[in-house]
Amino acid sequence: MTDSRAGQTALRTFADGPLTGLRRIDPRMRLVAAAVFAFSTVALHEFRSLGVALAAAALLAAWARLPAAETARRVLAVDGFIVLTLIMLPFTTPGETLVTLWGFDASRQGLEHALRIALKANAVILALLALVGTLPETTLGHALARLRVPEKLVQLFLMTVRYIEVLHQEYGRLRTAMKARGFRPRTDRHTLTSLGYLIGMLLVRSLERSERVMAAMKCRGYTGRFPLLDDLRSRPADWLFLAALTAACLALLTADRLA
Amino acid sequence: MHIVDGALAAPVIVAASAAAVGGIALGLRALTPEALPRAGLLSAAFFVASLVQVPVGPSSVHLVLGGLAGLMLGWAAFPALAVALALQAVFFGFGGLTVLGVNLVNIAAPAVLFGLLCRPLVRSAAATPAAVAGVVAGGGAVALTTIMVGLSLALSGEAFIPAAKLVFIAHVPVMMAEALVTGAAVALVRKVKPDAFGLVAAPARA
Numbered sequence: 001m002t003d004s005r006a007g008q009t010a011l012r013t014f015a016d017g018p019l020t021g022l023r024r025i026d027p028r029m030r031l032v033a034a035a036v037f038a039f040s041t042v043a044l045h046e047f048r049s050l051g052v053a054l055a056a057a058a059l060l061a062a063w064a065r066l067p068a069a070e071t072a073r074r075v076l077a078v079d080g081f082i083v084l085t086l087i088m089l090p091f092t093t094p095g096e097t098l099v100t101l102w103g104f105d106a107s108r109q110g111l112e113h114a115l116r117i118a119l120k121a122n123a124v125i126l127a128l129l130a131l132v133g134t135l136p137e138t139t140l141g142h143a144l145a146r147l148r149v150p151e152k153l154v155q156l157f158l159m160t161v162r163y164i165e166v167l168h169q170e171y172g173r174l175r176t177a178m179k180a181r182g183f184r185p186r187t188d189r190h191t192l193t194s195l196g197y198l199i200g201m202l203l204v205r206s207l208e209r210s211e212r213v214m215a216a217m218k219c220r221g222y223t224g225r226f227p228l229l230d231d232l233r234s235r236p237a238d239w240l241f242l243a244a245l246t247a248a249c250l251a252l253l254t255a256d257r258l259a
Numbered sequence: 260m261h262i263v264d265g266a267l268a269a270p271v272i273v274a275a276s277a278a279a280v281g282g283i284a285l286g287l288r289a290l291t292p293e294a295l296p297r298a299g300l301l302s303a304a305f306f307v308a309s310l311v312q313v314p315v316g317p318s319s320v321h322l323v324l325g326g327l328a329g330l331m332l333g334w335a336a337f338p339a340l341a342v343a344l345a346l347q348a349v350f351f352g353f354g355g356l357t358v359l360g361v362n363l364v365n366i367a368a369p370a371v372l373f374g375l376l377c378r379p380l381v382r383s384a385a386a387t388p389a390a391v392a393g394v395v396a397g398g399g400a401v402a403l404t405t406i407m408v409g410l411s412l413a414l415s416g417e418a419f420i421p422a423a424k425l426v427f428i429a430h431v432p433v434m435m436a437e438a439l440v441t442g443a444a445v446a447l448v449r450k451v452k453p454d455a456f457g458l459v460a461a462p463a464r465a
Contacts, residue, residue, distance in 0.1 A: 159299025196443025
């Protein structure tokens with residue numbers, strides 16, 4: 001995951017950008033489009049159709065004007081355990097031997113399986129970053145609410161994104177204080193205990209802040225509902241975008257099945 | 260421990276997504292208007308804590324802190340972790356979209372299980388058993404998560420089984436780190452704010 005340095009924001013979204021192209025499409029349509037794209041992409045099988053899906057995701061990214069270097073970094077940053085799993089697949093899948101490394105046979109079937117997973121994962125993430133990652137967090141929350149996601153879950157979402165930055169700065173202050181006392185992270189028990197205290201203190205401060213937040217919300221008449229002020233509107237162009245994307249996904253799926 | 264899109268079989272995704280929806284629903288029942296700001300702030304705090312890098316030998320790992328989330332949030336850890344995972348997928352490109360339910364169940368179910376099991380000890384006993392309960396919850400939750408991640412892969416194809424075993428062994432240092440960090444965090448929170456554990460109760464009374 002992204003490492004956390006002082007002075008950087010915790011949630012670095014792609015929301016700051018020119019409000020053109022893909023970024024003008026209704027957020028709800030973009031969310032639905034991302035789901036349609038993801039589910040149809042993971043259902044593909046042929047390499048040709050996976051290539052088309054990846055190219056389509058790249059087109060979406062270009063249309064959303066995602067910054068290339070940062071986007072590539074996020075798409076390629078996968079968990080080490082997934083990398084390990086993919087590397088091992090050719091050696092653990094029975095089938096026609098392609099190469100032999102240190103006495104282990106790598107099968108064509110396994111290599112193809114691993115490649116398929118990598119292509120699908122990258123295509124979906126790229127499309128997700130382009131379609132949804134370009135939304136401001138609150139807009140995403142409102143779009144989820146308008147798509148009938150339970151109200152309480154949306155409130156929790158909005159509350160979380162509202163305070164991530166506040167608590168990240170709190171974390172930064174605690175970390176600076178530790179550094180001022182000469183703390184340097186090492187692989188030992190002292191480091192783990194100190195980081196545990198740090199996280200404990202962060203939790204205590206967030207609990208105390210939540211009490212103040214609750215009091216302030218009550219003062220303003222909070223009874224469990226959060227009026228959402230937004231101006232989400234779908235124009236014909238938004239519906240056209242969703243329809244075109246769905247049609248393209250269905251066409252690709254059909255071509256994939258017939259191949 | 261985020262599985263990516265395209266690796267899992269459809270039945271695994273469907274079953275886990277159904278379980279995820281159930282878990283979120285149970286968690287939301289526990290979220291009364293009174294409990295919402297607390298859960299929201301804690302959810303944000305856990306998101307920030309998951310950015311902390313912990314050195315392990317020459318490399319470093321990020322903590323999941325599922326056990327700690329379960330101890331402090333109970334069933335509400337389900338929706339809180341759902342929010343965190345959605346944010347990580349959408350803004351960091353971590354994990355994926357179709358596997359969101361799988362990743363959620365793999366992380367949140369052990370969190371809630373160990374959280375509820377260890378909470379009585381954390382709440383009532385003296386300082387040392389409470390810290391030990393924290394160690395158990397922290398280490399146990401991440402161990403069970405690793406097993407469930409391996410199981411999700413193994414159920415999707417036999418070829419994944421050797422990798423799943425290796426992943427478990429590779430995560431033993433992470434389990435130890437989680438255990439000790441959680442133990443220390445529990446000890447501190449108990450000392451500084453004794454009423455911190457268990458305000459968001461199980462949804463039984465809703």
